[in-house]
Amino acid sequence: MHCPDCDTRMLAFAVPADLRDYLPGEQPGAAICPRCLQLRPATDPPEAVPDFRQIDDSFPAQSAAAIPMALVVGLLSSLAIHRQEISALLERVEHAGVDPLLVVDRLSVADGVETEIDLEGRRRQLEQLL
Template identity: 40%
Template sequence: MSPPDCRRCAAATIAIDAGEYAETVPAETTRLVLCTHCLALESAPTDGADTPTTAGADHEPAVAQVSEQFPTGEAAVPFALLVGLLENLALNRAAITDLLAAVEHAGVDPLARLEQLTHDPEIEPAIDLEGRARQLEQLL
């Protein structure tokens, strides 16, 4: 079953299972969807009718549907969560710091990838991604 469309912009979404990063997600569920266009991160529906199948420990989310700039492998889930949590940097600061470390540990420079996403013409983030990247640099 495919994930539901984004509630903000009606674009397609990809399913994500927070898995080992569940403590970073400010929701009651670890099953989430990330918009492929505006990068909004939301809890997946729980009504059963539109519940997406999420990537588990042995399945990677379909991040290629978002952008070629999205990291794959071990960095895919923490980077997707990081991007989604940037909407509220102040509230999610601790989780974002943990996710940055996880992405770096997986061998990916998260700030460079955020910068690359700002230049992807297919993406129109709901937030000022470039501004958030600058704020992250100051945070570190």
């Protein structure tokens, strides 16, 4: 699956049942673009968890933090709409031992990440959610 916005190959992943409530739509998975960070539903996600560090080395490697972090990043474009979901996902990332604000900080200056989302501004807003 390629990103419809920038034509980069997206990272598709299955979303565990306990996280599907935080995913827009009814699909069993999602895909995130490692370049523009767009999140899309995935109808047929792979069983294997992708290496989210393909986005950037700052991304968590373990799926317990990587999947909710990918959902957070993908929902950042609609922070006002998905405020509750993002807040709950941030807590999951922290419980998995990862600082989600540090990930967003590093993504904001990461080579290869070209998003329309103001990650620095979103980081300040996320700080208020924690």
